[in-house]
Amino acid sequence: MKPSLAVLGCGLIGASLGAALKRAGAVSRVAGYSRGDDARIARDAGHVDVACASAAEAAVGADFVVVAAPVPAMPALFAQLRDALGAHAIVTDCGSTKHSVIEAARRELGDAFARFVPGHPIAGSERGGAQSADPDLFRNRRWLLCPLEATRPDACDSLARLLEATGARIATLDPALHDQVFAEVSHWPHAVAFALSAAIAGGGLAEEALDFSGAGLRDTTRIGASSPALWADILLDNRAACLASAARFRASTEAIVTALEAGDRDALVAIFAAASRWRNRLA
Amino acid sequence: MKPSLAVLGCGLIGASLGAALKRAGAVSRVAGYSRGDDARIARDAGHVDVACASAAEAAVGADFVVVAAPVPAMPALFAQLRDALGAHAIVTDCGSTKHSVIEAARRELGDAFARFVPGHPIAGSERGGAQSADPDLFRNRRWLLCPLEATRPDACDSLARLLEATGARIATLDPALHDQVFAEVSHWPHAVAFALSAAIAGGGLAEEALDFSGAGLRDTTRIGASSPALWADILLDNRAACLASAARFRASTEAIVTALEAGDRDALVAIFAAASRWRNRLA
Secondary structure: OOOEEEEEOOOHHHHHHHHHHHHOOOOOEEEEEOOOOHHHHHHHOOOOOEEOOOHHHHHOOOOEEEEOOOHHHHHHHHHHHOOOOOOOOEEEEOOOOOHHHHHHHHHHOHHHHHHEEOEEEOOOOOOOOHHHOOOOOOOOOEEEEOOOOOOOHHHHHHHHHHHHOOOOEEEEOOHHHHHHHHHHHHHHHHHHHHHHHHHHHHOOOHHHHHHHOOHHHHHHHHHHHOOHHHHHHHHHHOHHHHHHHHHHHHHHHHHHHHHHHHOOHHHHHHHHHHHHHHHHHOO | OOOEEEEEOOOHHHHHHHHHHHHOOOOOEEEEEOOOOHHHHHHHOOOOOEEOOOHHHHHOOOOEEEEOOOHHHHHHHHHHHOOOOOOOOEEEEOOOOOHHHHHHHHHHOHHHHHHEEOEEEOOOOOOOOHHHOOOOOOOOOEEEEOOOOOOOHHHHHHHHHHHHOOOOEEEEOOHHHHHHHHHHHHHHHHHHHHHHHHHHHHOOOHHHHHHHOOHHHHHHHHHHHOOHHHHHHHHHHOHHHHHHHHHHHHHHHHHHHHHHHHOOHHHHHHHHHHHHHHHHHOO
């Protein structure tokens, strides 16, 4: 008997997960719920089987419940799950940060917290929403699971087996390390791209910069075109780790400015060389 | 009678220019000079007709002399040109900065300074050297000319007509504005990409960052893989404008850090929104 799935939040990630698992024949039924129109759009496109009126309705009878909503919406969704979850249901999330999601799940899920497996699929697109769903979104991408000491190993194993049907490469990572690493490689770099774009936008050369910029600036600022609200929430949610990454970045920026002011070519070359050696390993 | 060309510095830019103008049939002869092997490599590949032993030898009899060497090498090359240049020869350069190049030309070229047209082709590649030459490198790219009050208009017009044969779109820009704009869209953004790469390389998560980074970090840091020495020289050469861009960038970074520390979501969203509005115009 194939498991049934509930997807809470049917944006790009949730709708793509439904589409991938249905195409793979890995689930018997996918119940979707979203606050806006995404669940209906996903149902009309065949990515989920039914669009439910509430998170609780979607979760009733589900073997797996995947919370694929923005991180700030998760505590309320967990609270609605508590009485709807079956005794063996396994719950996971798709949030970009893990600390606050785990604390919310611990607070809201009751006994089911032992069957909550924090997760993070490393996949996405600058185009969001159910209408952008893609059953191949997760293929060959990583899907990180961040089990806690309190997490039942069989819940983690069952979830990993289900998610493998998306084509993702499942790996585990300590949740605290997860938040530090993603502050470093994603959250704070988004702030840098926003900061550089904001500095140019607010300077006296904003129009000339649009006119004369090349591929370098386009790449360096690309993620500065991301959703302001989404990324404000992610940075705030992972604030401590992001501020640690910010402190390291400000120190390296200050070292460059100091060397530049002093005309110290050797110091500049040394900083740039350490940077490019590392960057050249990022294939 | 087609004009003859001397190219001083036969790296990517110089060798590509020779290749483009020879293919277009726009020049009678291309004489190349380089300090290292580039001129011989360019000659063997047919991008220049002859590899000369000195800058002066290449310049003798040339109607156009294009200095395509790194900016720090230009003063010495201009000094060698002074007595070799014909009475009507037109000189240009391909440097990423204009202020110091112009001052060196003014100091070294004597009367020929009136026939010096500061230039900057907006083209390049992370792969340098004559072996990377491409006759299409300049096609549909901008080639900026930055004439001064002292520059003879007919010299600027003749050079523009020659360079049009590369397929580049020729435009003029005030030299001081050039240096400010390129600090903003290229020089300081390189420092930012180096700073972000250096911060990650020097932090405790350098290996994990290589393992878990995605397309966002790859794009944001891409130009942080550029040549450390080349970019140290460019930033130092355009120091005042780069420090002005740096000051604006540090202010927007500080505003983000302050909002993040204070948990001020509205302030963060406002900064990110101004950034993404501008970035979304950068098609």
